[in-house]
Amino acid sequence: MDNQLVLYNTLTRKKEKFEPLHSPFVGMYVCGPTVYSDVHLGNCRTFVSFDLIFRYLQHLGYKVRYVRNITDAGHLEGDNDEGEDKFAKKAKLEKLEPMEIVQKYTLGFHEVLRLFNTLPPSIEPTATGHISEQIAMVQRIIEQGYAYVVNGTVYFDVEKYVKEYDYTILTNRKLEDMLNNTRELNGQDEKRGRLDFALWIKAKPEHIMRWPSPWGVGFPGWHIECSAMSSKYLGDQFDIHGGGMDLAATHHTNEIAQSQACNHTQPAKYWMHTNMLTVNGARMSKSAGNGFLPHELFSGNHPLLSRGYSPMAVRFFMLQAHYRSTLDFSNEALDAADKGFKRLMNAMALLPKLKATAKKAAFKVDELRQRCYAAMNDDFNSPVLIAELFEAVRIINSIHDGKLAVDEQSLADLKTLMQHFVHDILGLIDDNTGSDDFERLMEMIIALRNEAKLQKDYATSDRIREGLSAIGIQLKDSKEGTLWNKV
RNA sequence: GGUCGGGUGGCCGAGUGGCUAGGCAGAGGUCUGCAAAACCUUUUACAGCGGUUCGAAUCCGCUUCCGACCUCCA
Known part of the structure; x- marks a missing residue:
């Protein structure tokens, strides 16, 4: 754990040395999705970013408890706590029970994150599963004098x-x-102050999701769930609290207020916020209607997309930008990332085939490794890490071409380096390989083509190459033999 | 309107005072039966204006354009 990790803390607006409250244990809470509709890609970016952070902290040896909630109650349409319940609204639209909506989109969310190869969080608590904790917290805030009751709210x-x-x-x-910018509330305003927000909301007769409480039948406000669940599983004070930047102004501001009022401590030592995904320069958002659903991106079935991209290529694309920068989405950018990703994966596939060629390597793995750690230690700078890894790609290809000397130890170190940074930390895996049967089939076809080549029957060998190319398989001849990959 | 963050070469995207990431695209070369892949070399930059400095993409000021938040969203 003796590392130089620094991370940007929104609280202080600067990079700080990472020093856990109770090393080697690290508590990290990330605001998860509200499961009333399909996750869109912007959400995925946030979860991929925190997956990178989770993976790197674990790689450094920390024992991380990663808590990411599922919001399945209490989130209202519109503002001012007077909108319709999102789940109830969706349930009416789809003629389902609210909990059927929750189940449907929770499963969809998990499936998408699985495709993106994100590690599951240590605990994934739901708001509906923690009503009593939320009630207890509201009660405590009232006792401390920071909340008031009006007509059951x-x-x-x-x-x-x-x-x-x-x-x-x-x-x-x-x-x-x-205060000046907060809109006037129209009509029946129960709040004393314009910035006041609801901790517990009285259920109207038609409201389906409802629970008994000391203040009558109702449901929890949106912000209280995260405060209640984070303190339950991570304690009143924990290390990292994360989420999208759009949550900072309202949701996280209110979370801090609730926790301070209840426990008189700042809940998290470090607040981390991921930036937005944009499309043509504008934020991808649910309300703007410019969001892609993940499966639309994978299939290419969307007016803005010229073709589909694999989940891993998209993950790579996301990791090529720093988590605090906006990332703009375009076919051109995705095509570029896709090709770069395949180049990286081809080098990874080549790695096990390499053999030591000399007593002393013509390159230094140690220096490369240090640069990789330096990149990640600088606020999880994955784009710089990836740039370093392409240096490794060049090395791997040159060794394979017989143009660069390598010894046993350096080769072993290189393999370990790539395993750690590409697989374990960036979470990138080749999602475009064939089955074992397919591999054997390709071996046979390549053998047939090589026979034709030996007999100078180029008509046949070219026919095989072009035929494979037409179905998206590229052959690569080299001195070591013929390799192939899907394009 | 208020607050904050940006404008980097054809595209994406790093980089906070000098050693001019990286990927994709373009050009030339090596290799190859040809091609692809790979490798080598290489062309396009730091929104504009002024200031600080021996030296600025990087610091300061002004101008301009864009975006985010302030209202549900990761």
Whole structure:
């Protein structure tokens, strides 16, 4: 754990040395999806980014407890706690029970993240499974004097809170500005302050998802679930709290307020926020309707897409940008990433075939490894890491071509390096290989072609090559024999 | 309107004061029966203007354009 990892902390707006509260244990909480519709790609980017972080922390030897919630209750349409319940609305549309909606989209979410080769979190708690914890937390906030009850709904008292705590610590906004910019609430306003938000909401008669509470039948507010579940599984104070940047201003600001009011501690030491995925420069979002669904991207079945891209190519594409930068989506950019990814995977496939050729290698694996760690230690800079790995690709290809000397130890080190950084940390695997039968079939075809070549029957050998090319299989002749890969 | 973050070569995307990532695309070469792949070499940059400095893509100021948040979204 003696490493130089630094990460950007939204709380302080600068990079800080990573020092866990209770090393080697690390607690990390990431805000998960609200499962009332298909995950779109922007969501996936956030989860891929935190997967990279999770993987790297584990690689460094930390014992990470990664908690990522499933929001399956309490999230309302629109603002001001007066909108319709998202699950109830969707349930009506699809003529299903709200929990059927939850189940359907939770399964879909898991399937997509599996395709992206993200590791499952250590704990994946649901909001509906933690109603009593949320009620207890609301109760405690009331006891501490930071919340009030109006007609069965409990509101957080921001005005009281700001007297003792910094409400805008995460975004550095000025409170007056926020007050001036908050829209007037139309009609039946129960809140005392314009910035107050609901911790527990009284259920209207038609509301389906409802639970009894000390304040009557209702359901939890959107922000309280994360505070309740993070403190349950990670303690009142833990190391990393993450989520998309769009959550910082409202959701995370309110989470901090709730936890401070309840426990009088800042819940997380480091707050990490991932940037947005954009399409033609504009944020990909559910409401803008410019989002792709993952399966549309994989199949290419979308007006904005010229073809489909494999999940691993898309993961690679995402990791080629830093998690705090916006990433713009286009066919051109995806094509470029796809080719680069295949180049990397071809080198990975070549690696086991390499043999030591000399007593001393003509390159230094140690220096390369150090640069790889330096990249990741600098706030998980995967694009720089990938640039270093392409140096390794060049080395691997040159060894294979017989143009670069390598000794046993360097070769072994190179293999370990690639295994660690490509597979374990970046989480990239070749998703385009064939089955064993397919491999044997290709061996046979290549043998037939080589026989034809030996007999200078180029008409036949070219026919085989072109025929394979037409079905997307590329042959690569070299001194070591003929290799193939899917294009 | 307020707050914040950006504008890097044909495209994507790193890089915070000098040693000018990387991928894709383009050009030339080596290899090859030819090709592909691979390898080598190579062309296009730091929005504009001014300032600080021996030296700035990198720091400061102004201008301009774009985006995010402030309202559900990762």
